Amino acid sequence: MEELINKLKEQIITELNLEDIKPEDIKPDTPLFGDEGLGLDSIDALELIVLLEKNYGIKIEDPKDGKKIFYSIRTLAEYITENQSKI
Amino acid sequence: MKTPVITQFCSINHSTVFVNGEPVFSFAENDFTAFMKAAYKNSGAEYMKFYKMDGLCKLAFITSEYLLKGPCPVKLSNPEKTAVVINNGSSSMQSDVNHQYSINDAQKYFPSPAVFVYTLPNIMIGEICIRHAIKGENALFISKEMDTGLLHNYITYLFNNKRVDSCIAGWVEQNENLYESFLLLIQKNYSDFSDNHFTFTIENLKKIYKQESN
């Protein structure tokens, strides 16, 4: 899980152009969206959906599920672990 | 109605940022993306959204940043009555190409929403307005090169009809390493403006643009 969390941090920084952010700046449980977190927006949410499909082969059918799945790096990692085993 | 005045201008070309005719930042390499990043860092702006922008928007953002918050910072008296009128030649060509690449290959089909939102040239006006909370009128005109006549006509109308107190206007063009920007701040002619300012006439517009683009 730790390895996946670290990999996700790198991928998110690259895919979402978070240039001034280093992996150690992102805590596994910090909210990704909203003012307290990384301040990601609705377009970033869509990019995360693309990232999931491109890098992990997991398709989210309903973007509204995204809120739970993308809450933090940890919830995202847990979702991937759960769903990758289904493939 | 007094003629409005050009209170400052910023142009970017050949890896250099000029404010009111003076170079204020220069970058050694001929790499547009690296130059923009360096100019951003040099500006002192803390605006994470900058990195998400495409090249055209980065250029528009940086030009307006140095124009309004650069060596001669200006506070807009009324952002709701500030217009942004930009002229551009290649539209959002680079983002268009990037988007096209992402949908070309049916086997590797991953269109990026973050790229697609930039496939409109007027988004750069949106980025300027979001940054400076500008809610006045905005327009984007496409032409082969900067159309000083059109800009002068349009902006004069806005001032004469009291639609605006200030206007950011000019030319922003970018496609990979070919880029050029020139933005002016034009303001209502209050009597406390110094005589150093240019009045907003078509001759002055042409004159400043000519000296900036050489």
Added chain:
Amino acid sequence: MRKVFVTGIGIISAVGNNVRETIASVQNSRSGIGNITLIDTIYKNLPFAEVKCNNSALFKKVGIEEAESFSRTALLSMVAAREALLYSKINDIAEWKTGLISSTTVGGMDKSELYYEDFLTNNSRNNYIDIHDCADHTEKIADYLGINEYLTTISTACSSSANSIMFAARLIRNGTLDRAIAGGSECLSKFHIDGFYSLQILDTEPCKPFDAFRNGLTLGEGAAYLVLESEEAVKTSGKTILCELSGWGNACEAYHQTASSPEGYGAVLAMQKALAVAGLQPSQISYINAHGTGTQNNDASEGNAIETVFGNNIPPVSSTKSFTGHTTSAAGAVEGVLCILAMNRGWLLPNLNFTHKMENTHFEPVRKLQTNIKFRHILSNSFGFGGNDSCLIFSKV
């Protein structure tokens, strides 16, 4: 203040290839939304509002050889612009200072995306390279109709053609022109179909603007133009006036690249500016033709903006995008033509597919077409990505 009058209209969209067919569709509440047939897209299962006329037929309509390199955007624009000119009974373009202000975002993309590989690997399609730019179609119309006094092209996404009309009005008002043909054109393309899909804002069903269960927009295509004339030009000719273009306004939402703020403040400002230019109070507006795309975001935001401007006195509201789809750059002009037809024929245009009122909104849109309605002033909204919000007001004369 020099008044600006509308003396001609031209339109081609999913509901009809000209004004007459458009009238018939509206009278029968017949939407143009259906299957896409002319583009081989992986999203062909989604609804689209395609113009029911392939490019060969468009070439025939404008009387040009098919071998010539024309984008679909240009062909649609020439059909509509010519109809507007004919409607306005203009025989001698040069009689008055006449300009052309058009708009598009797709431009020649429909051809570039087909021939991109050829551009890179061989010379067989090089004649399509130059037609890619937005301004190409404007020049094609100008050559076709013999307009050479003044041309320009505006590109501000979904508010483009509303801005063309506004700009034309200003050029007439300040004496640069006496007349103008103003509007816009957009054809469907894989480029923007795929792009909008990636934003997850395309409904799998035909759009239902202002409905609580709305789920996105339906992309459409089309072109529409108004002929605008100064008071002097109109009085001298004695021609029939369709209406006055009495107000216009534009403002920036300054919130997000593509989303509107919950309060719709940019929309509020645009509507207030248009009312101020027209010298009207909100209570004098007879009908609002909303931008009403059917997305969660726009309709909630625009609904709030309408309530802010109109308070307890909200006139009938509808979005005609459930007829024509979202014609993007052409929307302002397409919907402007529908407003002018509605004003002259006494129609209250329906908001098709509506069944459930949105939460937190105090109004619901017009459900069915109503006739024999008397209008004084109609307000039309068009909001573009980049927060470019525009509003036009048409007034009965």
